[in-house]
Amino acid sequence: MKKIVKRITLYWFLGMTLSLGLSAQAETLRLLTWGGYAPKEVVDLFEKETGIEVKVTKSNNEDMISKLRATGGAGFDLAQPSQDRIAGAQIEFDIYKPIDLSRITSDLFIPSMLDATVRNTSIDDRVYGVPHVWGTSGLIVDQKAAGSVHDYQDLCDEALTGKVSYRLKRPTLIGFAFAAGEDPFAAYGDSGKYQQVLAKVEKLLIACKPNVKKYWSGSDDLLNLIRSGEVVAAMGWDAGGWKLNEENADIRFVAPKSGALGWIDTFALPKKTKAEDAAYKWINFVMRPEIAAMITASAGNFTASKGSSEYVEDGLKKRFQESFPSEAIDNIKWYPPVPAGLEEMEGKVLDRVKAAK
Amino acid sequence: MRRSGFNLGLWLLLSPLLLWLLLLILLPHVDLLLISLRERVAPREYAFSLGNYREFFQEPLYWRTFARTALLSILATALTLLIAFPVSYYVAKMLRGRIKNALFLLCLIPFWVSELVRTYGWMILLRESGLVSNLLQWSGLSETPVELLYNDGAITVGLVYSAMLFMVVPLITTLDSLDDSLIEAGYDLGGSHWHVMWEIVIPHAMPGMVSGCILVFMLTLGNYLTPTLLGGKDSLWFTEQIYTQFITRFNWEQGSAFGILLLMLSSLIVWLGLRLSRQSFAQVMS
Amino acid sequence: MIDLECRELVKTFDRFTAVDGVSLVVEKGAFFSILGPSGCGKTTLMRMLAGFETPDRGEVRIKGRSMLGVPPNRRPVNMVFQHLALFPNMSVAENVGYGLRRRKTPRVEIHRRVQDVLSRVGLGDSVDKRIDQLSGGQQQRVAIARCLVLEPDVLLLDEPLGALDLKLREHMKVELKKLQSEFGTTFIYITHDQSEALAMSDRVAVMNRGVFEQVGSPQDLYYRPETPFVASFVGENNRWRGRIVHRDLEGRLQVRTEQGMSLYASAAGRGWDRAGQEVEVFVRPEMISLSLSAAHEEMHENRLEGQVVNILFDGSRSQVLVQQHGSDQEVAVNLPQAAEFSGLSEGAPVYLSWPSNRSHAFPFWA
Secondary structure (H helix, E strand, C coil): CHHHHHHHHHHHHHHHHHHHHHHHHCCEEEEEECCCCCCHHHHHHHHHHHCCEEEEEECCHHHHHHHHHHHCCCCCCEECCEHHHHHHHHHHHCCEECCCHHHCCHHHECHHHHHHHHHHCEECCEECCEEEEEEEEEEEEEHHHHCCCCCHHHHHCHHHCCCEEECCCHHHHHHHHHHCCCCHHHHCCCHHHHHHHHHHHHHHHHHHHHHEEEECCCHHHHHHHHHCCCCCEEEEEHHHHHHHHHHCCCEEEECCCCCCEEEEEEEEEECCCCCHHHHHHHHHHHCCHHHHHHHHHHHCCEECECCHHHHCCHHHHHHHHHHCCHHHHHCCEECCCCCCCHHHHHHHHHHHHHHCC | CHHHHHHHHHHHHHHHHHHHHHHHHHHHHHHHHHHHCEEEEECCEEEECCHHHHHHHHCHHHHHHHHHHHHHHHHHHHHHHHHHHHHHHHHHHHCCHHHHHHHHHHHHHHHHCCHHHHHHHHHHHHCCCCHHHHHHHHCCCCCCCCCCCCCHHHHHHHHHHHHHHHHHHHHHHHHHCCCHHHHHHHHHCCCCHHHHHHHHHHHHHHHHHHHHHHHHHHHHHCCCHHHHHHHHHHCCCHHHHHHHHHHHCCCHHHHHHHHHHHHHHHHHHHHHHHHHHCCCHHHHHC | CEEEEEEEEEEEECCEEEEEEEEEEEECCCEEEEECCCCCCHHHHHHHHHCCCCCCEEEEEECCEECCCCCHHHCCEEEEECCECCCCCCEHHHHHHHHHHHCCCCHHHHHHHHHHHHHHCCCCCCCCCEHHHCCHHHHHHHHHHHHHCCCCCEEEEECCCCCCCHHHHHHHHHHHHHHHHHHCCEEEEEECCHHHHHHHCCEEEEEECCEEEEEECHHHHHHCCCCHHHHHHCCCCEEEEEEEEEECCCCEEEEEECCCCEEEEEECCCCCCCCCCEEEEEECHHHCEEECCCCCCCCCCEEEEEEEEEEECCHHHCEEEEEECCCCCEEEEECCCCHHHCCCCCCCEEEEEECHHHEEEEECCC
16 A cells, blocks of 8 residues: 555656656747637747747637636736727736836837837836737628628618627627717716717617627637528628638628727736746747738738738738728727726626517 | 544545535535625725625516526426437337347437537528528428527527436436336226326336436526527527626626526525425435 | 136247147136246236237137237236235325226225225225335235225236245235135136145146146146146156056056166056056155055055165155165155154165055156
């Protein structure tokens, strides 16, 4: 009995030291990111250059915050939340670590985007995010079946009953608010005003419910709905729309009249990151123009890397120009930081919409 | 001296189970309870409060969602029982030997693939551009594509399907233990099929039926995937509400309160069910 | 009056023939037993009478009415199952009242009849007990009462005493016989225990490999077995192989066993008993008289002397194993309870004798 115990202890120690030794030898970067932001060829190139192994976990904004909140900011070395979701989550849950801008090669970034992101993600002069990928959400429309859709409210046209899809999440609330002539971003600071805006949107969405085939839950879900023809007009991301356009020229990404919603996904350091050096190396690596172009090709969205558009395939550029004439670009509504507590108000509205018959 | 030695051995034997219960069942629930009893007053500052529980009863949306979930679960449980009973009776009492084992195995086969895959299977069948819809159009029974997905019927079908095993297994086991001569005696003394079923088979199978029902009810109530995927825009399932509170609202306090309420309310329903069927929990689980 | 009649019943399972052309007639009020080893087809036969199996050929008639196509719940027969099959979820009264409830008998009458039949079987005060509160013998009586309350034309009993211990079994034999004569119902009783069959029955059918070997009174089977199977299955026997040496004018056979013992036997059946024919001879140990001196028992044809090689003590059923001088043939003999034999020990010289009509010879076809 004693012998067995001794032996087990020995093996245990051996195993522990071995695994510790191994993990110390091969540095790893645990990346919490979106689908398409860390394509395999980029990961391979990075590994070749630095010897650092990259472990990719695909996620979304809410999931990232929940995961980091559950562990107090541990388990990942680099995360990529949207810029508007950083400050609020940081104030509430303290899950990020400030970024040392001196370790970032700022020449690689489009200056205006870097400035805007730094401003939006700063708390008390500490910076929590730098920009990576940006894009918009707007309308994905089958021109043959629903050519009349030019704005979010057009989705609620009776002719489209049961053939429309959008998400039951905050971008939908914001989009419909703009379409209804409100400026929800201006009301961010005034919860009374914001509540009014939300009440208006709630009515719209409840009235629009018969048109909804299904509230989509993920990009693939949406693309399948449109591909099968079950849905002919939807609110969705530009990249998805362009992807479908490549397959079927009738389907287009349309910037809504009231303005597409612009988002920037960032790099942020989880509070208990264990590979800070590797994280900075990764940021500076993927912002190189030629690497950034590879990410654009895989994610379908442009990056904040200066000069990378030269390397981007022409088809994507063309589709971007079709969806965004210059006045549409000027009309993009960029998300300002979400104040803490707003999500709870929005949540109740979303619940009521879901429950409505 | 000897007694204490015996006790030590017993404790050692029990320790994995006790540790498991403590670490993986008890502690998380205690934590859940503690979280549910606090309220955010300012960023990173919380105070004791019963507000999360009050919210459940004051906001009709939440308790209606719960009531709806509970009712649909009861319906699904009843349907599962209705479908599983004849199947189990046939397998346990009418068949012998290899065919019996083969059929029993056949009941298990759907559970070799994950619930997610099974649910997607149903989605492929039932969606507007899916198999059933195409079949209906091809056979001329319908002119236009038929949407069979995204309604309560689809949810119920999915729930019954995914819970069937947990009803069939306890039923087959109890029915198998029923002596054939009891059934024959029932007929011999003048009973019709109905009487034999009602007075002999069902009373004997009662513990199996009740334990199957408890299992199915709990699983259905706690199911997340099937109602969300098959229910679509009107799914409104209580676990979905908990998930939303935790993941998209970051409102762990409300989510925990819902979790605790789900536990208590479902236990209450099971207790009522046991009272109504005059079974004791110990008897049913043995 | 005939209560039950079977004609040429045949039942085959896959390739195994369980019942092979059985015919039988049971008169009203009789206690009829079917005796046979396990696997002889008696249970299948019983299940065909009850209606749980359909015969491949042949017909069952009860009170002259054909039972073809009549399901078990519509037959005027009831069955006491081997393991009784009492309903565990019902009380004694509910068990007994089950059949009456099926017949939509008024409640008051059910109550009266249940009470009545239970007091007749001596369980008048156990009406509201649960089944598992009763002893084995009491459960037995409930099972019988549950059938008798329906006043069936025929009551079938499938080895109902099999699960009881020896003492209780002996007691229940008497009890069953008493119940049967009290109620006057026709009983058909299945058993593999010859003592149960002999003690209770008016008539017994010995069944083997799907056919009836012999049907008759217990005395017929015991004293006048018609086949070697019946001779060997009913009661205990000395069983010897030998050859006919001579057949005298009275039909007695002189037989010489393989061991060389010479004896007289009576032939079962006729026409085969020529000299030189190989035979099997059966002699019951209790038919042989044992004495310490050669003096009396002059009247028996078979006489031999030998010495005791073994004493198997079993109270009233004690036996002595005797070896004949000269041939070394061993003979089992019952040990009389008389005082003169109490001192008998191994090696003692003894004298055996028995009449020729108590040793039965059957042709042996190799």
